[in-house]
Amino acid sequence: MLRVEAVKKSFDGFLAVNEADLLVEKGEIIAVIGPNGAGKTTLFNLITGQLKPDTGRIIFKDEDIAGVPPYEICKKGISRSFQIVNIFNRLTVFENVQVAMLSHQKKTFNLFSPAKGQVIRETKEILDNVGLSDKASKISGSLSHGDQKVLEMAIALGNRPELLILDEPTAGLSPEETSVTIDMINRLTTDLGLTILFCEHDMELVFSIAHKIMVMQQGKSIIQAPPDQVRDNREVQEAYLGGSA
Amino acid sequence: MDIGQAFTFAALGSQFLVGLSRAMILFVVCSGMSFVLGVLRVPNIAHGSLYMIGAFSAYSIFTLFGQSSTGFWLALFLAPLVVALVSLIAERALFCHLYEREHLMLLLFTFALMLILGDLVKLIWGAEYRSIMAPPFLRGSISIFGSPFPRYNLFLLIIGPIVAIGLWLFTNKTKIGKISRAAAVDREMVGAVGINVSWVFAGAFVIGCYLAGLGGALVAPTVSVTIGMDHDIIIEAFLIVTIGGLGNMWGTLVGSLIFGLTQSFGVLFWPQFAIVFPYVAVVVILIWRPTGMLKSVW
Amino acid sequence: MFRNIFNLKSFVPIVVFFIVLLILPPIIPRFYTYIIAVMFVTSLLAMSLNMVLGHGGMFQFHHGAFYGVGAYTFALILTKTTLPMWVGFAAGPIVAALVGLLVGWFCVRLNRLYFGMLQISLGSLIWAIAFRWYSLTSGDDGIHGIPMPSILSSLNCSYYFILIVLAICLVGMYLIFKSPFGTTLQAIRDNPQRCEAVGVNVRRHQLAAIVIATFFAGVAGVLFVVLERSVFPDLLFWVLSLEIFIMCLLGGWFTFLGPMLGAAITVALRTFVGIYTEYWTLILGVILILLIFFLPEGVFGYFIEKFKERGTTDMLEEK
Numbered sequence: 001m002l003r004v005e006a007v008k009k010s011f012d013g014f015l016a017v018n019e020a021d022l023l024v025e026k027g028e029i030i031a032v033i034g035p036n037g038a039g040k041t042t043l044f045n046l047i048t049g050q051l052k053p054d055t056g057r058i059i060f061k062d063e064d065i066a067g068v069p070p071y072e073i074c075k076k077g078i079s080r081s082f083q084i085v086n087i088f089n090r091l092t093v094f095e096n097v098q099v100a101m102l103s104h105q106k107k108t109f110n111l112f113s114p115a116k117g118q119v120i121r122e123t124k125e126i127l128d129n130v131g132l133s134d135k136a137s138k139i140s141g142s143l144s145h146g147d148q149k150v151l152e153m154a155i156a157l158g159n160r161p162e163l164l165i166l167d168e169p170t171a172g173l174s175p176e177e178t179s180v181t182i183d184m185i186n187r188l189t190t191d192l193g194l195t196i197l198f199c200e201h202d203m204e205l206v207f208s209i210a211h212k213i214m215v216m217q218q219g220k221s222i223i224q225a226p227p228d229q230v231r232d233n234r235e236v237q238e239a240y241l242g243g244s245a
Numbered sequence: 246m247d248i249g250q251a252f253t254f255a256a257l258g259s260q261f262l263v264g265l266s267r268a269m270i271l272f273v274v275c276s277g278m279s280f281v282l283g284v285l286r287v288p289n290i291a292h293g294s295l296y297m298i299g300a301f302s303a304y305s306i307f308t309l310f311g312q313s314s315t316g317f318w319l320a321l322f323l324a325p326l327v328v329a330l331v332s333l334i335a336e337r338a339l340f341c342h343l344y345e346r347e348h349l350m351l352l353l354f355t356f357a358l359m360l361i362l363g364d365l366v367k368l369i370w371g372a373e374y375r376s377i378m379a380p381p382f383l384r385g386s387i388s389i390f391g392s393p394f395p396r397y398n399l400f401l402l403i404i405g406p407i408v409a410i411g412l413w414l415f416t417n418k419t420k421i422g423k424i425s426r427a428a429a430v431d432r433e434m435v436g437a438v439g440i441n442v443s444w445v446f447a448g449a450f451v452i453g454c455y456l457a458g459l460g461g462a463l464v465a466p467t468v469s470v471t472i473g474m475d476h477d478i479i480i481e482a483f484l485i486v487t488i489g490g491l492g493n494m495w496g497t498l499v500g501s502l503i504f505g506l507t508q509s510f511g512v513l514f515w516p517q518f519a520i521v522f523p524y525v526a527v528v529v530i531l532i533w534r535p536t537g538m539l540k541s542v543w
Numbered sequence: 544m545f546r547n548i549f550n551l552k553s554f555v556p557i558v559v560f561f562i563v564l565l566i567l568p569p570i571i572p573r574f575y576t577y578i579i580a581v582m583f584v585t586s587l588l589a590m591s592l593n594m595v596l597g598h599g600g601m602f603q604f605h606h607g608a609f610y611g612v613g614a615y616t617f618a619l620i621l622t623k624t625t626l627p628m629w630v631g632f633a634a635g636p637i638v639a640a641l642v643g644l645l646v647g648w649f650c651v652r653l654n655r656l657y658f659g660m661l662q663i664s665l666g667s668l669i670w671a672i673a674f675r676w677y678s679l680t681s682g683d684d685g686i687h688g689i690p691m692p693s694i695l696s697s698l699n700c701s702y703y704f705i706l707i708v709l710a711i712c713l714v715g716m717y718l719i720f721k722s723p724f725g726t727t728l729q730a731i732r733d734n735p736q737r738c739e740a741v742g743v744n745v746r747r748h749q750l751a752a753i754v755i756a757t758f759f760a761g762v763a764g765v766l767f768v769v770l771e772r773s774v775f776p777d778l779l780f781w782v783l784s785l786e787i788f789i790m791c792l793l794g795g796w797f798t799f800l801g802p803m804l805g806a807a808i809t810v811a812l813r814t815f816v817g818i819y820t821e822y823w824t825l826i827l828g829v830i831l832i833l834l835i836f837f838l839p840e841g842v843f844g845y846f847i848e849k850f851k852e853r854g855t856t857d858m859l860e861e862k
Contacts, residue, residue: 048740074742082740088733090797091726099730100741108727108743109751112718115726159741288656290785339832350835353792356785357835360828368822480667480781487660518675524668528649531661535653 001026001195002078002163007046007056007066009039016042017053018219024163024197029189030224031206032199034216040199041083043216044167047197048080049073060163074103079161081152083168089141093132096140096151098123100158123158130154130184146177153184164188166198170205178202182209207231258390260509266398268505269405270464274478275485275497276412277456283429283492284449285344287351291335291358293479295328295454297366299461300470302327304375307465314380321462328458329451331362336450341443359475367472375470383466397466404463408456409498415452416494425449429492481523488530490537499538503530564706568699577770578814580702582807583709584766589790589802590716591759596788597796598720599752600732601650602659605666606787608646609757611779613639613764615673618686618774623679628692632765639761640754642669647753651746663781670779685775695769705766712759719755720799728752789827793834795841804843 004022008015017039024030032040045051047058049070058066065073079100088096101119102108110118127133130150135143140151149169156164169185170178182205188194200206206213207227214224215236223233230236278292302324310316335358343351378384379397386393416422428435428445436442468474485504489496504523511522530538568576592606613635620631646665650658673680680686695701719725727748731738735745768774777783786809794805809827816823838845 050736050740069744070739071742071744074740079742080740082737086734086737086740088730088737090733091729095726095730099727099738099743102723102727103738103742107723108748110723111755112722114718114721115723116721118723155737155741339836343835346835346839350839353789353831354835356789357828357831360824360831364822364825364828368825476780476782480663483660484664484667487657487664491656517677518671520675521668521671524664524671527664528661528668531653531657531664532649535657535661 001061002047002197003057003059004043004047005057005059007043007053007058009042009046009051009053015219017046019056020216020219020221021224022197022214022221023224024195026162026195027189027193028211029185029196029209030198031210031213032197032216033201033203033206033213034199038216039219040216041167042219044080044165044197044199047073048078048165071103074159074161077162078165079156079159079163080165081156081167081169083171085145085148085152087140087148087151087155089139091140092137093140093143093151094123094127094136097126097154097158100155101126104159126154126157129157129187131180146173149173149177150181150184153181157188161194163195163197166196168200169198170200170202178205185209255390255392256513257510259392259394260513261506262389262394262398262402264506264509265502266401266405266505267509268501269401270460270467271478271481271485271505272405272498272501273408273463274457274460275482275489275501276408276494277453277460278482279453279486279489279492279494279497280412280425280456281450281453282486283494284425285351285446286348286492287355288483288486289450289453290352290355290479291362292355292454292457292482293475293477294359294362294366295332295457296461296464296478297472297475298331298362299324299328299458300465300468300474301366301370301375301461302458303462303465304370304377304470307377312378317377317380317466320377320465321459324462325455325458328461329455332454333447333451336447340450341447344443344446359479363472363475366475370472372472377465377470379466395467401463401467408459409494412456412494421448484523484527488527488537490539493537493539496537496539561710565703568702573698576698576702578810580698580705580770581814582810583705584763584770585787585790585806585810586803587709587712587766588760588763589787589794589806590713590799591756591763592787593791593796593802594716594719594728594756594759595749595752596791597798597802598725598732599728599749599756600735601749601753602655603662603753603756604659604788605662605781605784606756606760607781607784608666608669608779609639609643609760610764610767610783611673611774611776612642612669613761614768614774614778615680615764616761617765617768618689619679621689621768622686635765635768636758636761639764640758643757643760644750644754647750647757651749651753666779666784667781670776670781673779674776680774680776683776685773687773689768689772689774691769691772701769704769708762708766712762716759717799724748724751789831792841793831795844797840798843801841801843805841808842 002022002024004020006019006021007017008019009017020039020043032043034040042051046053049065049068049072052067056066057064060076060078065076088099098115098119101123105119107118124133127136130153132147132150132154135147140148143151149172153166153169170181173181185196186209189196210227212224212226213230215222215230222235223230225233274292274296278289281287281289303320306320306323307316310319340354343354383397383400386395388394416426424435424440425445425448428442432442435445481504485500486497488503489500503526507522507526508519511519567579588610592603595601595603616638617631617635620626620634621628646662649665650662653661674682676682695704727743731743731745731748738745764778790805790809791802792805793808794803795801812827813823816826
């Protein structure tokens with residue numbers, strides 16, 4: 001479904017992503033792991049168009065999307081959440097998701113029919129799905145960090161993506177919130193048939209839900225394989241898991 | 246005017262010098278603005294008012310000393326200090342409490358300051374036109390390229406580079422200058438190494454305003470000093486700083502030159518629309534290089 | 544469709560207010576009628592700015608330029624051509640919107656402060672042209688005594704005309720504010736990067752917002768001419784632009800009606816403080832500083848916050 005081939009990106013001479021490869025098949029949950037500064041977020045930014053790769057190809061459904069602006073990529077079916085909470089602070093929770101939904105249905109240039117009558121059902125469905133419906137009318141900026149993180153994901157779902165990219169979905173969450181999030185990710189793949197690509201520091205989480213794991217180090221992709229193979233790989237152990245695994 | 250005569254070498258040359266001396270005044274004023282912008286990240290809208298206060302203070306000091314040459318030199322020396330003092334008071338009493346707030350609020354504060362200072366000037370000095378005479382040896386004209394050129398403008402052509410070099414030495418060779426440059430790039434870091442960022446900002450603000458006052462005092466002998474001169478300069482200063490690259494001193498110099506020269510050559514080519522040319526230049530530059538010609542410190 | 548966004552509770556006071564405004568002119572002194580009409584025009588201008596500033600989050604630093612373009616277009620059509628009046632009415636806003644399209648097309652490429660700066664330079668360019676093109680605009684002097692048809696001859700007639708146009712514009716603006724486009728615009732204000740990530744072409748929406756806002760600014764410009772019968776370059780000068788900027792903040796720029804309140808307060812201050820002292824900008828400056836320190840959400844925004852705390856707005860529970 002998504003194929004990243006030998007992508008490179010440098011900032012002022014610093015190679016953030018260097019020859020990274022990645023393959024995502026339909027229906028899979030793929031995790032990207034690696035130490036801080038390994039280039040995971042940069043890789044995601046390259047895939048979703050926030051950044052433009054220097055060289056290399058990013059193929060999504062047989063189409064090269066390298067360097068295509070983010071709003072175009074989103075329309076093609078890739079949607080993402082961000083590592084640092086990135087929501088519409090002054091809008092209500094409902095409106096946050098509604099905007100994504102409106103954009104998905106190409107209604108954002110609709111000038112005169114009230115927004116209140118638009119995409120209500122679809123938006124409610126998503127809020128139900130992630131468990132935010134009771135907070136729908138709250139201003140999103142006033143939510144707790146955990147709820148904002150969930151909303152972050154809900155917004156991404158508003159675009160009805162085929163491929164959902166999650167950048168550290170559980171960063172800063174409590175253990176309970178984390179397990180809720182894990183359930184949700186599992187449910188999304190089974191119920192909605194989503195393909196999920198995510199990166200995460202919580203190794204337990206990664207090894208419990210990912211079908212395949214891609215390991216990055218210093219901008220390079222070392223290996224992409226099922227969890228047990230990754231665990232047994234010597235190169236990975238040296239480079240990343242080190243003593244802790 | 247006869248077109249053929251207008252484009253003689255002499256006319257071009259003298260217009261060039263006129264533009265150049267105008268650019269020097271603009272540079273002195275704008276470098277101050279650029280300095281504040283670089284360190285505090287706020288376009289100081291009150292900068293023009295401080296420039297006006299500089300000019301009026303220069304007038305008062307000049308009159309106090311019986312309109313003598315001594316008076317002129319004292320005015321040139323003291324008026325910017327008066328402005329610096331005013332800005333220090335405004336900064337310590339009010340502005341410094343806003344540094345943590347939204348950017349737009351800082352911008353608005355400077356606008357409020359402009360409104361207040363503008364009226365205060367009217368209260369203190371009234372609405373009449375004032376003027377200052379330069380010392381005798383700077384009056385009159387000398388002949389350059391066969392056409393008369395005011396001596397005072399030559400004086401400006403000397404002052405401008407001195408200010409530029411002085412500012413460069415200050416920011417690159419002194420400790421305070423280095424700290425303020427570092428604060429412009431990364432204020433957290435400067436705070437982390439134990440420097441009081443608030444006072445660095447105060448210092449930068451006062452120095453920037455001092456330059457506004459100096460510009461006001463320098464321009465006083467060439468124009469009639471009156472209320473409204475703040476409005477005229479502030480937009481020009483804004484645009485010069487922008488096209489140069491926000492906070493970049495050399496960019497400000499280039500911007501000032503472009504503004505001054507397009508204006509003076511505009512007078513030659515199409516007097517009626519002379520004021521249009523600098524704006525056209527700005528528009529062209531910003532479309533060509535949206536973040537200014539030289540690298541912005543932001 | 545209207546029932547969806549105009550609930551009865553908030554609708555009643557607005558209708559009452561509107562009726563009060565309708566019956567006022569015959570019973571109050573002429574001077575006050577004039578001042579209220581000035582407030583109407585200024586309100587419309589401030590609210591049009593707020594569409595891009597408060598709801599769109601763009602640093603529209605030179606909104607006055609479009610107001611002036613609307614006014615000048617209308618004035619020039621009335622004085623220099625023999626075209627019928629309504630052509631002028633239509634042309635004012637349309638030309639303003641076209642200029643808005645042109646200016647906006649360049650501006651939306653830039654970020655925040657640079658956006659504002661480019662707009663100031665483009666706006667100043669327009670000002671400089673109006674200021675210098677004597678043969679067309681009479682330059683500094685402006686154009687005065689613009690003839691109006693008999694239907695708008697008296698002050699009361701122009702008052703009613705302005706009120707009705709204002710009411711229509713407000714309904715239109717409110718519909719846009721509450722439309723999917725309005726919601727998207729506010730999302731862009733809060734977080735343009737995220738908006739791009741959910742598939743919104745941010746620049747194109749911003750440009751559309753600018754065109755709509757400048758159209759309404761053009762309407763305000765036409766109304767100004769109807770009221771004052773004159774135009775002058777100060778309409779295009781940046782000081783006016785900053786003043787309306789302040790009105791939005793004074794009233795509350797994240798609210799819909801706030802700028803209207805801000806405009807009314809500013810006009811009232813200028814008029815009534817102006818009677819006692821010529822230093823009214825000093826007072827405006829002091830008020831502005833007080834506002835920055837104590838009411839950063841604006842007057843109207845402050846009251847809305849208060850209401851929310853007490854939980855009396857039904858706005859929130861409806862969804």
